[in-house]
Amino acid sequence: MRKTAAKLLTVAALATSVATVFSGTAVADPAAGVTPAAQDIVGVGSDTTQVLLNQFSADYNATLPGTDTTTPRLYSWDATGSSPITTKTGATPIARPNGSGAGIKALVANTSATVDFARSSRAPQPTDAHGLDFVALAKDAVTWSAKSGGDAPAQLTADQLAAIYNCTTTTWNQIDPSLPANTIKPFLPQADSGTRAFFLGAIGVATPGSCVASGPEENEGTDSRLNDPDVVFPYSVAHFLGQTVGGHTTTTDAPGNLTLRNIVVNGTVLTPVTNNVIDTNFANSQFGRVVYNVVRDAEWTATDPHGQALQAIFGSSGWICTSTAAANDLASYGFLATPACGVATLT
Amino acid sequence: MSRTTARFLAGGVAVVLAVTGLSGAAAADTTATAPTGSAVVVESNAFLQSAATNGVVIVPLPNAGVSYDTTTGLSTTLPVTGGSVNLRGYYGNVTLDGSLLFVDVLTGRSVCFKQLAFSADKWRLTGVPDGSTTPVSLLKPAGIERSAQSGTTQTLTATGFTVDPTGAQFLDTQLSTTFFTGGQSVGSFSLTFNG
Numbered sequence: 419m420r421k422t423a424a425k426l427l428t429v430a431a432l433a434t435s436v437a438t439v440f441s442g443t444a445v446a447d448p449a450a451g452v453t454p455a456a457q458d459i460v461g462v463g464s465d466t467t468q469v470l471l472n473q474f475s476a477d478y479n480a481t482l483p484g485t486d487t488t489t490p491r492l493y494s495w496d497a498t499g500s501s502p503i504t505t506k507t508g509a510t511p512i513a514r515p516n517g518s519g520a521g522i523k524a525l526v527a528n529t530s531a532t533v534d535f536a537r538s539s540r541a542p543q544p545t546d547a548h549g550l551d552f553v554a555l556a557k558d559a560v561t562w563s564a565k566s567g568g569d570a571p572a573q574l575t576a577d578q579l580a581a582i583y584n585c586t587t588t589t590w591n592q593i594d595p596s597l598p599a600n601t602i603k604p605f606l607p608q609a610d611s612g613t614r615a616f617f618l619g620a621i622g623v624a625t626p627g628s629c630v631a632s633g634p635e636e637n638e639g640t641d642s643r644l645n646d647p648d649v650v651f652p653y654s655v656a657h658f659l660g661q662t663v664g665g666h667t668t669t670t671d672a673p674g675n676l677t678l679r680n681i682v683v684n685g686t687v688l689t690p691v692t693n694n695v696i697d698t699n700f701a702n703s704q705f706g707r708v709v710y711n712v713v714r715d716a717e718w719t720a721t722d723p724h725g726q727a728l729q730a731i732f733g734s735s736g737w738i739c740t741s742t743a744a745a746n747d748l749a750s751y752g753f754l755a756t757p758a759c760g761v762a763t764l765t
Numbered sequence: 766m767s768r769t770t771a772r773f774l775a776g777g778v779a780v781v782l783a784v785t786g787l788s789g790a791a792a793a794d795t796t797a798t799a800p801t802g803s804a805v806v807v808e809s810n811a812f813l814q815s816a817a818t819n820g821v822v823i824v825p826l827p828n829a830g831v832s833y834d835t836t837t838g839l840s841t842t843l844p845v846t847g848g849s850v851n852l853r854g855y856y857g858n859v860t861l862d863g864s865l866l867f868v869d870v871l872t873g874r875s876v877c878f879k880q881l882a883f884s885a886d887k888w889r890l891t892g893v894p895d896g897s898t899t900p901v902s903l904l905k906p907a908g909i910e911r912s913a914q915s916g917t918t919q920t921l922t923a924t925g926f927t928v929d930p931t932g933a934q935f936l937d938t939q940l941s942t943t944f945f946t947g948g949q950s951v952g953s954f955s956l957t958f959n960g
Contacts, residue, residue, distance in 0.1 A: 541853065551911070554855060708855060719909055734910055735925075757888035758855035761910040761921075 446472060446496050446668075454493040454506040456531065459727055462505065462514070463521020464537035464612050465497040465636045466654045467555065467709050469666050470751040471537055472496070477743045478731060490727040494537070497521075498635060498670075505532055517636070518612025522546060522712055530724060535732070536712040539612030539654065542765045551718045551762035552710040553732045556753035558656040559697075559706045560617050561690040563639065563676040568647030569598045573680035573687055576621050576704070582650055583618065585627025590648070604629065605644065605651045607636035612709075617652035620704050637661075639674030653678060655690045655700070656709075659752025663694045666751060681705055696754050708756065715764055734760025800960025802845040802918075804861050804883055806890070806904070806926060809838045809952040819944040820871035829863030838952055841865075843881055850885050850958055852912040852919040859883045859958055865892060865903075869940040876939040878903065883921075883956055889929055890954070894939070903932040906954050919958045926954040 446468075454460050461471060471494035479491045495503055501514035509532040515524040521536035526547045542552045562579060564570030569590050574582075581587035582604050590597035606626060607614045613636045618626065626632075634641035637657040644651055653676065660666045661673050678690050681703075688700045700706065711732050717725055730736050738744045739759035748755050808816075808823065816822065825831050830842040843861040850857030861881040868875040878892025882900065891900040908925025928936075930947025937945050 702856065729909070734907055756855055757905075758885070758910075761855070761888070761906070761912055763853050763912050 447499060448475075448493045448495070452493075453504070454491065455487075456507045456509075457488070457724070457727075458491045458493055458506055459534045459731055460505045460509075460532075461492075461494045461521070461535040461537055461711065462503075462512075462524050462533055463497065463712075464518040464539045464709070465516070465607075465638075466518075466539035466558065466613055466657050467537045468494060468496045469657075469660060469671070470556075470747060470753065471711075473747045473751065474738060474744060477741075477747060478737050481737070481741075481743075490724070492731055515610070517608055517610035517614075519610035519615065521610075522550070523610075525550070525712060525714065530714070530717060534713065534717075534724075534728070538710045538712050539707070540615045541708065541710070542763055543615070546765045548765050549715045550765045551713050551715045552765070553713060553718070553760060553762045554756055554758045555709050555711055555732075555738065556656075556748050556759070557696070557701055557706060557756050558654055558709050558753055559690060559701050559703075560613055560620065560652050561655055561678050561681055561700070561705060562617075563651050563653040563658075563673070563678050565645065565647050565649055565675045566677045567675075568649070569600050570602075570648070570650060570679065571597060573682055575682040579650075579681070580621040580623050583621060583623045583626045583630055585629035588629060600648050602629075602650060603631070603646055603648045605634055605649060606630055606632045607634060607652065608632065611636045613637065613652055613654055616707050635670070638670055638672070639676035640670050640672050641674070645675055649676075651676060655696050656752035656754075659691065659694065659696070660750070664750045664752060695749075696752065701754060708758075709753070710763075713762075715762075718762060732760060736760060798960070800845055800847060800849075800859075800958060802859075802957040802959045804843045804845070804859070804881075804890070804954070804956045806841045806843070806954055807838055807952040808841070809950070810835075812949075812951050813838060816944065819942065820869050821940070821942060821944050822868045822870055824866040824868060826864045826866055826877070829865075845958055845960075848882070848958075849960075850883070850919065852885060852921050852956070852958065853914055855885050855888065855912075857885045859885075859956065867936055867940060869942050869944075872941055874940045876936065894935070901932055901935050902929040903936075904951060904954070905929050907948075907950075908953070917959055919956075921954075921956040923954045926951045 475492045475494050482489050497516045502511040503514045504511045515521040518538040518540050525533050525536040578593055582602055589599050589601055591599045637654050658678055680687050680689050683703050688703055689697050690700045713728055825841040832840045843863045846860045846862045848859040850859050864879040866877045877895045880893040882891050884891050889902040890904040891902050893900050905927050906923030907927045910923040912921045928945050928949040933945035933947045
């Protein structure tokens with residue numbers, strides 16, 4: 419156990435040093451002074467993929483000549499920041515959607531005059547509105563994290579995680595008598611978080627128990643509430659790699675003192691990261707997931723300029739799924755490319 | 766092989782349709798839990814004409830079913846024989862009955878792919894060429910692609926179906942042609958999987 423913990427610390431330290439070397443330029447929202455045009459493709463929603471979409475925006479728009487003022491460009495609004503936001507020229511101001519669920523609701527509640535797509539880190543759910551296409555973007559995985567040097571062990575089973583979030587296991591020594599008798603402090607991200615919804619589904623918890631606290635922004639270990647030796651917090655593996663290996667951090671969008679931990683599935687210890695990428699076995703387990711961009715089906719299948727623009731960006735033959743620049747962006751932000759990129763699941 | 770080639774030289778595309786008559790019923794699998802369904806590959810008229818012009822003919826062999834529509838083109842139905850797949854999670858594999866024979870009628874060279882499958886991991890239609898045990902990625906869904914699930918029935922529809930670059934290189938090498946290219950449009954594709 420101690421050896422594994424030491425290895426985790428070593429990996430975290432190495433990742434931090436790598437991140438220092440390759441520290442990237444953080445981008446957020448449309449750049450200051452830029453208001454997307456009415457015809458541009460504008461998205462809101464998930465925190466997990468926001469930095470990736472910001473990078474896509476910069477790189478995709480760079481492929482369009484500055485003199486081209488008619489081809490729709492790609493813009494993405496972060497999950498957090500000032501609110502309300504006016505997403506594009508002529509749009510109705512809306513409260514800034516924070517998370518996949520909120521982004522999808524905003525997509526449904528508005529038209530393409532305001533929102534064209536929603537970033538989603540969760541799959542379609544039966545409660546989602548009909549007529550939406552969840553367009554596959556990439557593969558990610560979700561594991562649990564804990565404070566480096568804290569009381570948490572290096573690994574937990576899915577059942578143990580379920581017991582923690584059901585509040586039937588409340589102290590570490592209930593998991594292993596050699597662990598401290600300190601009270602476990604399970605946290606979940608904000609209510610509309612796709613990572614929250616996915617994690618609860620993966621561990622089979624429909625409604626978390628009363629010992630579970632909600633609120634920290636997903637994938638941000640910098641929240642002071644998470645700086646605790648007994649905290650347990652779900653975390654996107656890709657986002658963690660983007661922060662620690664890709665160097666894509668801000669003062670808040672960073673892992674803080676959290677490190678990723680292993681999950682035991684069917685008796686096998688699954689490690690979320692191998693050689694600085696998402697471990698394949700972990701990605702293929704119940705803790706692996708696909709992340710999406712969600713669009714309105716009627717617009718996705720339309721042959722008008724707007725539908726063509728959506729396909730040109732998100733479609734299986736579009737820029738995200740076929741360009742080298744997008745593939746490099748995916749890798750830099752920790753995601754795994756999927757051959758099914760651009761495939762839509764209709765709600 | 767030379768006799769087969771002669772038949773194609775004599776009959777051209779008509780042979781493709783003649784093979785339809787040879788198609789038998791899908792091999793019955795009596796296990797209650799065996800998955801069912803089918804994959805349908807539609808070769809567009811544009812692709813058929815282009816292939817024929819270049820001397821290339823693709824012949825579905827039993828237990829594939831074939832039909833032709835003057836508007837949409839040649840449809841090849843490959844029955845599902847097994848596998849496990851999650852078309853919404855994009856993983857798993859569907860095994861298919863039938864095989865596909867690719868022939869260059871100008872040179873007489875041919876290659877037959879058996880053990881056809883749709884790999885959701887690769888998102889490709891794959892086949893194992895004669896004399897090999899390694900699947901080759903042949904064709905990739907394209908265009909507007911949709912996966913859905915209703916009960917135990919999963920579906921995938923794609924308005925496009927294109928030649929995989931690896932498959933194109935393999936086919937051109939085997940047939941000594943320069944006809945196939947990665948991304949070449951073949952037609953459309955659909956898959957229904959019950960189980």
